[in-house]
Amino acid sequence: QARTIILGIETSCDETAAAIVARNANGQGEVLSNIVRTQLDEHKAFGGVVPEIAARSHVQWLDHIVAQALDAANLGYKDLDGVAATAGPGLIGGVLVGLTTAKAIARAIGRPLIGVNHLEGHALTARLTNNTQFPFLLLLVSGGHSQFVLVKGVGEYERWGTTIDDALGEAFDKVAKMLNLGFPGGPKVEEWAKKGDANRFKFPRPLLKEKRLDFSFSGLKTAVRLAAEAAAPLSDQDVADICASFQSTIVAVLERRCAQALERFQEEFPDEVAQMVVAGGVAANQQIGEALRQVAFEHGAELIVPPMKLCTDNGAMIAWAGAERLALGQVDRSNIAARPRWPL
Ligand code: KG4
Ligand code: ZN
Numbered sequence: 001q002a003r004t005i006i007l008g009i010e011t012s013c014d015e016t017a018a019a020i021v022a023r024n025a026n027g028q029g030e031v032l033s034n035i036v037r038t039q040l041d042e043h044k045a046f047g048g049v050v051p052e053i054a055a056r057s058h059v060q061w062l063d064h065i066v067a068q069a070l071d072a073a074n075l076g077y078k079d080l081d082g083v084a085a086t087a088g089p090g091l092i093g094g095v096l097v098g099l100t101t102a103k104a105i106a107r108a109i110g111r112p113l114i115g116v117n118h119l120e121g122h123a124l125t126a127r128l129t130n131n132t133q134f135p136f137l138l139l140l141v142s143g144g145h146s147q148f149v150l151v152k153g154v155g156e157y158e159r160w161g162t163t164i165d166d167a168l169g170e171a172f173d174k175v176a177k178m179l180n181l182g183f184p185g186g187p188k189v190e191e192w193a194k195k196g197d198a199n200r201f202k203f204p205r206p207l208l209k210e211k212r213l214d215f216s217f218s219g220l221k222t223a224v225r226l227a228a229e230a231a232a233p234l235s236d237q238d239v240a241d242i243c244a245s246f247q248s249t250i251v252a253v254l255e256r257r258c259a260q261a262l263e264r265f266q267e268e269f270p271d272e273v274a275q276m277v278v279a280g281g282v283a284a285n286q287q288i289g290e291a292l293r294q295v296a297f298e299h300g301a302e303l304i305v306p307p308m309k310l311c312t313d314n315g316a317m318i319a320w321a322g323a324e325r326l327a328l329g330q331v332d333r334s335n336i337a338a339r340p341r342w343p344l
Helices: 040-046 051-072 092-109 118-129 168-178 185-193 218-231 236-268 286-298 315-327
Strands: 004-010 015-023 029-038 082-088 113-117 136-141 146-153 156-162 275-279 302-304
Touching: 004 051, 004 092, 004 118, 004 315, 015 051, 015 315, 029 051, 029 118, 029 315, 040 051, 051 092, 082 092, 082 118, 082 315, 092 113, 113 118, 113 315, 118 136, 118 146, 118 156, 118 275, 118 315, 136 236, 146 236, 156 236, 168 185, 168 218, 168 236, 185 236, 185 286, 218 236, 236 275, 236 286, 275 286, 286 302
Parallel strands: 004 082, 082 113, 136 275, 275 302
Antiparallel strands: 004 015, 015 029, 136 146, 146 156
């Protein structure tokens, strides 16, 4: 088929999102529209995402967001060649809203349904934005995930490492909460860190010496809490110093892990230029971005950071994963289940 047009729906966390993506015969993608409605304000007061509020909000908004996505692309339902939705992993109430809506649309227009693994959406985004070729390494660092994935092909993923406790974005959010900086915490911590002394506090660097590519952030989080308690009442300078020390610890851990991951990639694929894609909300952090760029440079590797809008949760990444799967004939039946847990 020459050109396929896919609707993608994402509702697995606190973004209600829909997008239209086209894929041409050469496998190149184009985002025709990408609508994201964040529920941040609805969850703010609770310092985190409340699943029941999220699900209800998705119910309220999804139909409008899908209509907006079609309008913005100047298309109607009849123009779609397939409908993709996140089928997991994620908050199950939200996933059910998106997947059920996708099933209904697919059935109504008589087009294929593709139930997409949210992580696969993140994993394949760089092929939409940068036309990245297989194989490549993905570092996914968001509020819900911290993992290294070797992406060998559509549907061919090897998880090389993951977090054994908190996700990285979650660690940022929890530190921000301890310091009363607001939610989401990542951007706040980064802002405060700019004015702080990164050498003032020595925090533990979990698993730093280990060979495996896993992460652990809960001990670090506890160390930050103890430091904050010991220094209380906190002056602005104290807060800035804690943020700077925390962030530089994270940077040290990521540098080490990424170096190891790139070296493993180069061992397994000696004939390829190593490519590392960084995705997820934490990729927005400038200090982290610069550090990883440096690590990639030192390893003769290419660092690929898709535009932030497509790196954080969105419908385009789901539509694109759906398009890639559809091109291979990998479609789903309407009885596909929503899955709260679904490792790649
Ligand atoms: O990918 P994302 O938008 O949503 C999912 O979690 O799937 O990631 C959100 C996470 C939050 O935990 C947020 O605190 C973190 O990304 N984040 C950051 C920054 N911007 C967002 N963490 C560190 N530095 C940032 N500048
Ligand atoms: Zn995500």
